[in-house]
Amino acid sequence: MAPKTPPAYDASLADHGFEAKELKGLTYPLGDHAPQYGEIYPLAPDLGWTRMPVPGNLAHINLWILDDGDGYAIADTGLFMPGTIEHWKAMFAGVLSDRQMTRIFVTHFHPDHAGCAGWLANKFKVPIWMNRTEWLMVRMLTNEQLDHPPEEVLNRRRFAGYDEERIEQMRKGGWGSFARAVSRLPTGHVRLDDGQVVRIGQRDWTVMTGGGHTPEHASLVDFHNGMIIAGDQILPRITSNVSVMDSEPEADPLGEWLDSIAKFRAALPADMLVLPAHGEPFTGVHVRLDKLASGHHERLEKLEVALRDTEMRAVDTFDLLFDREIDDSVYGLATGEAQAHLRHLHLTGRIKCEIRDGVGWYHAA
16 A cells, blocks of 8 residues: 555656556656646656646646746646645645745647646746747637628538538537636747756756647657656557647648657657646656557558548548547537647548538548
8 A cells, every 4th residue: 555645756656655657668757646736746856736627538737846046937737726726725724834936837739738827927027938829829819709600611520421410419519618717928928949958946848849739839858857748748548639720620630649749759768757737747758659640550551451442521430530439518629639630640641631611621642
């Protein structure tokens, strides 16, 4: 049974009092141990790990507390919702009460990562460090609240195969739910660029950007100590959603994602400790990146083969692509991911697409 109090820090995370676990080629040095919401577990003397709640299957997001000279920085912020806010307030009144926040790092624009960034930045008068594109995405989406989705968006769902009943449900649902989970950002930020080296406390972190999940997701890599704050770029058990986005309807996000996997595979040492946004810290990054790439290639092959026998819309491919029932709660995400795979096959010349009555029908090349 795991001890109730965190053990003393060990630089290798090999002598920490927890039983390591190996699963599918990955090693979890802390086993299944994870901090409670609002608790800080010391991964190192200058690096803490906490969690905040996320509704649905994800259940949590991992956040990181980094010593930064006279104070501390944080990496990612959690959703802007009452539960997360209360946990932050309890930490500020408790374990973090004797220290000052210095700055906020955000890996990408998604609400569970950027949600509390504006609230925290305004509360503590500290800067947000973010990739420019990701920061602009938050600024754009928090200002986009309409009574109805734009007609061009509804037409794209028709293209994917939505029937008129589902289109009408979308129309009645309004547009701009992003803003309900994300606090308004300040008017300025500090830009994170690919390859940039940022000094945080006594560590140098190299910014590595990746595309596909979001336009320019920024991970932070401490090459000297063999550690990466990976965000959603490298997750141990689940695959990050890769979808065609309404902001770039003609893009090839899956192509970008596969290129990013190759980029990280070439740059990261095989024994690097990965600090993911969801799940537990692990080693075996090359194994995981290879698995992520092969999983997408297998789905692409399956789609290409199936389309030799019958033409399909994006919504017709769910059974081929996903190992779960696609209900209303994930229908939009599934549609975006299906479109990403079909678009990649189309743009690489492996299949063709015909548009009939505004609907995209894919078939063999």
